Amino acid sequence: MKSTILPAPLKPGDLLRVIAPSGALREFDAFERSIEIWRSRGYCVEISPNIDQSWGYLADKDEIRRHQLAAAWHDPDCRGILCARGGFGSTRILESWDWHKNSTVPKWLIGFSDITALLWSLFNVGISSIHAPVLTTFANEPDWSRERLLNLVEGKQVEPLKGCGWGGGIATGILLPGNLTVATHLLGTPLQPDFEDVILAFEDVTEAPYRIDRMLTQWRLSGVLPNVRGIVLGGFTRCEPPANVPSFSVEEVLRDRLGDLGIPIVSDLPFGHGEQNAALPVGVQVILDGDQGILDVSPATITARAIL
Incomplete structure (x- = not known):
């Protein structure tokens, strides 16, 4: 089973760098x-x-946003990177x-939504990160x-998360959380991870049920799901069908596209674009109980190797 390098625990006094690798910053009050x-x-x-710059819907031109990331990642004094917001662009x-490049000691990178691409890219090279609120949502x-x-x-203990168990027993695997739309667009690219022994955790926002259906069907057709040990579903926020249009609900789509996989599945966990976005570590071993509806990411289940 693949393991990742876990950056050293943060402590007060550490330097954290703020970057905007995706969309243009708009929610300044929440950010501050x-x-x-x-x-x-x-x-x-x-x-x-x-x-606070913008270039269309992006926070700035690609080379400038790439330079921000590089400056933070290669800064030997920086211990963690806080992403300003999601949107699109990572x-x-x-x-x-x-x-x-210019080898550096791994450090925490924190974000979700469009930041999924950065989190999964780090996972590909064996470095853990955190799927968690960006600075426009954290407050x-x-x-x-x-x-x-x-x-x-x-490096402190966190409680297991409780959701709705779909059955399938108990599985141990490597947690890989992310936004469904962003993750789907990584399939078939060099950024696609190895899904062997992975427990996927998906959330999304403002995607109509038919688009959720289309993405999950792509996952089924891609051939990667037989390698997955379990699936965790968070919030699918504002994903209601259009008014006065025949449709399944998003819950019906999720059940239809995932319910026959024969693996533990837990839905309704409190992470995503809703009012609660529980932080999830990327690339660490966790236990998923599909019968009781529990995802355990406590330190006792983490086998990633820490850099001390």
Whole structure:
């Protein structure tokens, strides 16, 4: 079973760098409040220059966003990278990108939604990261969710998550969480991970049921699902069918496209674009109980090798 390098736990006083690798920053109030939460925990947070720029729907031109990522990743004093927001654009900066260029000590990279491409790209080279709120959403998370993220990156225990079990027994595997749309667009590209022994965790937002159906059908046709040990489903936020149009519900689509796989599946876990976005580590061993509806990502189940 594949394992990943777990960056060293963060501690107050560590330097964190803020980058905008995807869409243009728009929610400035929430962004600033989130930064203050990290600073109030004792972290030194530095914001990349000109982070409020935009180039169309992107935060800036590809080479500038790529430079932001490189500057943070290769900074020997930086211990973690906080992504400003999602949107679209992270896959563009992964063209001609090499995580190992100018070799550096791995550090935490934190984000979700469009940041999925960065998280999965890191997984491909054996480095763990955190699927968790970006800075435009972190301040609006409930207290338990904010504390969960901080505890994870600080190497502390977190509680198992409880959802709706679909059956299928218990599986142990490597957790690979992400946005369904972004992840689907990685299939068949050099960024596609090896799904052997993986437990997938998907969420999405503003995708009509027929589009969820189309993406899950692509996963079925891709031939990778027989390698997967289990599936976790988070929030599918604002994914209702259009009014006055014949449709399945998103719940019916998920059951139809995934329910016959014969593996543990748990739905309705509190992560994604909704009001709760529980932090999930990427590339660590977890236990999924499809009967009880539990995902256990406590440190006792993590076998990733930490750099001390």
